[in-house]
Amino acid sequence: MNKTIIIVDDHRLFAQxxxxxxxxxxxxxVIHAFKNGKELVNYFQEGNVSPDLILLDMRMPVMDGMATMSWLKENHPKQKVLTLTVDQEDETIIKMLRLGARGYLLKDIDPEEFEHALNSIDRTGYYSNKTISDALSRDERKEKYEELTDRELEFLGHACSELTYKAIANEMHLSPKTIENYRESLFNKLQVKSRVGLVIFAIKEGICEV
Known part of the structure; x- marks a missing residue:
């Protein structure tokens, strides 16, 4: 028996x-195609059977993809949803995944990969690709960055210079032992093992330039 799919996208030509x-x-x-999330909500509220998968756009009038995903999480948490959109902002990707989306694809995807994604979600419940893994990786680094204190960030900036740890202690008016504590704290938070690792992280995040 075929797996049933509902498309939710306001661009009629694309949806067709x-x-x-x-x-x-x-x-x-495909058993239905709706122009926005509100039409999908009405479909569910009328007591219709849930599809095996929903292909959900992000940018739609009346009720967009984020609002639709939030409603589904609250009312149909087991519903499988694959986001199919042009929006590739990390924040959007992360939010949709946290709301329960089983995958995230950009609309310029090759048909072969799209078919692979459908089969992957059907078999395993999820589909991951470079768009998702890159967003998750950047989100993880962002969380680590936000965990750093002002003094740790100051130390990190000095670590990118040619100053020795002793000279950094003098520059920050702290004891060498306190500087050592900052270093070990950053090693732990950023999961690096050397000053080189600290510098690489700082450069990638735009904390310092060399």
Whole structure:
């Protein structure tokens, strides 16, 4: 039996083309196409059967993808959703995944990878790709950056210079032991093992320039 799919996208031409593409894949069939999240909500509230998968756009009038995903998490938490959009902002990707999206694809995806994503979600419940892994990696680094204290950031800036640890202690008017504590704290928070690792992190995050 074919896996049922609902498309939620306000671009009618794209939605129609997407429906033709999905229906050409073995084992999948589009049963409805809605223009926004509100139409999808109405579908559920009328007591209709949940599809196997929802293909959800982000930017839509009336009720956008984020609001739709929030509603689904609250009312149909087990519903599988694959985000299919042009929005590639890290914050958007992370929020959608945290709301329960099973995957995140950009609309310029190759048909072969798109079919692979559908099959992956069908078999395993999830689909991951470089867009997702890169966003998660950057989000993890951002969280680490936000954990740093002002003094640790100051020390990190000095660590990018040619100053010795003793000279950094003098510059910051702290004892060498306190500087050592800052260094070990940063090693732990940033999961690096050397001053070189600290410098690489600082350069990537734009904390210092060399």
């Amino acid at each position: 083309s997407l429906q033709i593409l999905v229906n050409s894949f073995e084992g999948f069939q």
